[in-house]
Amino acid sequence: MNTREKKPSVDQLPKPSGRIKLANALRDLLAQKDFSSITTAEISRTSGVNESLIYRYFGDKRGLLHAVLDEYLENFVEQINWGMKGIEGTKNKLRKFIWSTIYFYDQDRVFSKILLLEVRNYPGYFTSETYEIVKQYTNLMLEIIENGMKTGDIRKDLEARSIRQIVLGGIEHLILPAIINDGPLDPDRLTEKFCLLLFDGIQAKTKKA
Amino acid sequence: MNTREKKPSVDQLPKPSGRIKLANALRDLLAQKDFSSITTAEISRTSGVNESLIYRYFGDKRGLLHAVLDEYLENFVEQINWGMKGIEGTKNKLRKFIWSTIYFYDQDRVFSKILLLEVRNYPGYFTSETYEIVKQYTNLMLEIIENGMKTGDIRKDLEARSIRQIVLGGIEHLILPAIINDGPLDPDRLTEKFCLLLFDGIQAKTKKA
DNA sequence: ATCCTTATATAAGTAAAACTTACTTACAAA
DNA sequence: TTTGTAAGTAAGTTTTACTTATATAAGGAT
Numbered sequence: 495m496n497t498r499e500k501k502p503s504v505d506q507l508p509k510p511s512g513r514i515k516l517a518n519a520l521r522d523l524l525a526q527k528d529f530s531s532i533t534t535a536e537i538s539r540t541s542g543v544n545e546s547l548i549y550r551y552f553g554d555k556r557g558l559l560h561a562v563l564d565e566y567l568e569n570f571v572e573q574i575n576w577g578m579k580g581i582e583g584t585k586n587k588l589r590k591f592i593w594s595t596i597y598f599y600d601q602d603r604v605f606s607k608i609l610l611l612e613v614r615n616y617p618g619y620f621t622s623e624t625y626e627i628v629k630q631y632t633n634l635m636l637e638i639i640e641n642g643m644k645t646g647d648i649r650k651d652l653e654a655r656s657i658r659q660i661v662l663g664g665i666e667h668l669i670l671p672a673i674i675n676d677g678p679l680d681p682d683r684l685t686e687k688f689c690l691l692l693f694d695g696i697q698a699k700t701k702k703a
Numbered sequence: 704m705n706t707r708e709k710k711p712s713v714d715q716l717p718k719p720s721g722r723i724k725l726a727n728a729l730r731d732l733l734a735q736k737d738f739s740s741i742t743t744a745e746i747s748r749t750s751g752v753n754e755s756l757i758y759r760y761f762g763d764k765r766g767l768l769h770a771v772l773d774e775y776l777e778n779f780v781e782q783i784n785w786g787m788k789g790i791e792g793t794k795n796k797l798r799k800f801i802w803s804t805i806y807f808y809d810q811d812r813v814f815s816k817i818l819l820l821e822v823r824n825y826p827g828y829f830t831s832e833t834y835e836i837v838k839q840y841t842n843l844m845l846e847i848i849e850n851g852m853k854t855g856d857i858r859k860d861l862e863a864r865s866i867r868q869i870v871l872g873g874i875e876h877l878i879l880p881a882i883i884n885d886g887p888l889d890p891d892r893l894t895e896k897f898c899l900l901l902f903d904g905i906q907a908k909t910k911k912a
Numbered sequence: 913a914t915c916c917t918t919a920t921a922t923a924a925g926t927a928a929a930a931c932t933t934a935c936t937t938a939c940a941a942a
Numbered sequence: 943t944t945t946g947t948a949a950g951t952a953a954g955t956t957t958t959a960c961t962t963a964t965a966t967a968a969g970g971a972t
Contacts, residue, residue: 512949528826533929544951549931585906615820617737620883642905649899649907656877656896657905663876664869671868674829687865690858695904696851696866697794698858721920743959753922758960 513551515541517562524604529559529612556616560624563613566605567627570598574631584642585693591635592665592692593685599669600679610666610673632662661692722760724750726771733813738768738821765825769833772822775814776836779807783840793851794902800844801874801901802894808878809888819875819882841871870901 519541523532534555538545552558574594581587599606613619636658642648648657668688672679728750732741743764747754761767783803790796808815822828845867851857857866877897881888 530824531826534931535929544949545930546932546952547950550949555930611824615737615739615824617740639905646907648905652896652899652905656893657900659876659879660873660897660900663872663874663879665872666876667868667872668865670872684865687861688869690861691866691869691901691904693904693906695900695902696848696857696861697902698855742957744957753920754959755923755961756921759920764959 512541512543512547515543516548516551516558517565519543520558520562521604524562524608529608559608559612560622563605563608563624564627566602567624567631571627571630571634574598575634578634584638584645584647585689587638588642588661588692589685589689591638592661592688593681595665596669596679596681596684599673600681603673603676606669606673610670632658635661664688664692721750721752721756724752725757725760725767726774728752729767729771730813733771733817738817768817768821769831772814772817772833773836775811776833776840780836780839780843783807784843787843793847793854793856794898796847797851797870797901798894798898800847801870801897802890804874805878805888805890805893808882809890812882812885815878815882819879841867844870873897873901 516537519537520532523536523540534545534548537548537555537558548555548558552561574591577594578587578590581590613624616622619625636654639648639654639657643650643654665688668684669679671677725746728746729741732745732749743754743757746757746764746767757764757767761770783800786803787796787799790799822833825831828834845863848857848863848866852859852863874897877893878888880886
């Protein structure tokens with residue numbers, strides 16, 4: 495099944511122009527329609543590159559998608575890593591992380607849709623290079639939580655991994671309606687609501703026992 | 704595009720045996736492999752029903768999937784509605800809701816996988832009958848939250864819809880690893896952790912200001 | 913009884929799209 | 943000059959969702 499070519503470790507290797515043209519063509523097409531209704535013939539036509547080169551370079555149609563995605567994700571991880579630098583305090587770090595995530599989802603709707611709707615259903619995604627990059631992102635969140643537990647900022651009767659999963663899923667689902675309806679997204683407001691819930695819970699604090 | 708037949712309102716109408724055989728065949732096949740790698744020829748072979756009846760009865764291959772899914776979801780919604788009866792208190796209702804959801808995800812892994820990974824990427828899902836049924840489920844959660852705000856159990860500086868999204872996404876993501884790895888799932892433990900976070904937040908309460 | 917309609921069923925297609933293969937050209941290193 | 947490799951092309955093949963034309967059987971009305 496996995497007929498993908500051995501990956502050219504993304505950068506620095508001889509990048510033939512056909513490769514880039516194909517990736518750009520798919521990117522353009524994804525802005526207009528969803529992946530499954532884009533044909534390889536269409537990608538070939540749009541790029542001006544022969545159809546069979548998709549298979550030479552990327553193994554299959556999905557491989558091309560992943561290549562495009564990987565490039566974007568690597569940039570995203572890099573930026574979020576950079577953005578976290580110099581921030582002190584567990585809550586501040588978490589808030590920044592959440593804000594950045596929502597911000598990026600808002601910025602590039604094309605990639606948001608792919609990441610949220612199009613990628614996970616592919617059998618083999620969870621063993622893909624793409625998922626490895628995503629892991630860098632999710633591990634960063636895990637580190638923040640684990641560190642917060644060590645410093646005593648986060649209660650210890652919770653599990654770091656559970657918190658991470660809930661937070662990541664919560665963010666995704668929170669922004670999903672806007673992504674689907676191509677509606678507006680307000681990172682500041684959403685982050686604030688999210689952090690209120692995450693830090694202190696939903697319970698009204700009327701009486702102090 | 705939407706060549707589905709007018710829906711036979713699911714129950715009570717004349718159910719030809721071919722219909723049932725096709726649905727059962729797809730269910731069986733889904734236990735073995737994912738939807739996209741199941742062919743219509745295979746469904747026909749497994750069911751012993753002619754391939755073209757898929758199209759007569761369900762419009763297209765995806766229509767068959769949705770029919771199978773709808774039946775399961777209707778049962779799920781019914782059961783969760785029934786299970787909520789007689790429970791008093793916002794927190795108790797939320798806990799029961801969360802527990803039930805995780806429990807059902809644990810019980811039927813085939814449907815869990817479809818719901819979590821296979822359905823959302825289909826363009827048109829969000830206008831489908833299936834999604835209407837899902838809405839009954841998500842609306843139930845919204846009602847609990849809105850009611851909790853009215854009674855003063857839930858703080859009012861949050862938005863009911865935001866809470867709902869975060870909770871639903873949080874649950875999904877929390878169980879996702881177990882679903883993907885076919886690992887075990889402990890509804891009691893996960894519900895407890897989830898509710899700790901949801902009700903009181905992650906912040907350690909050391910000093911009282 | 914016969915005719916008409918409708919549901920159920922089948923076999924034999926079609927069309928489109930993903931993917932392959934066989935071959936050519938360009939170009940650089942040995 | 944030769945040789946090897948990567949880039950490019952054109953013309954397939956195969957698979958698979960979906961269609962069509964046709965047949966059989968079951969009532970129901972006349």
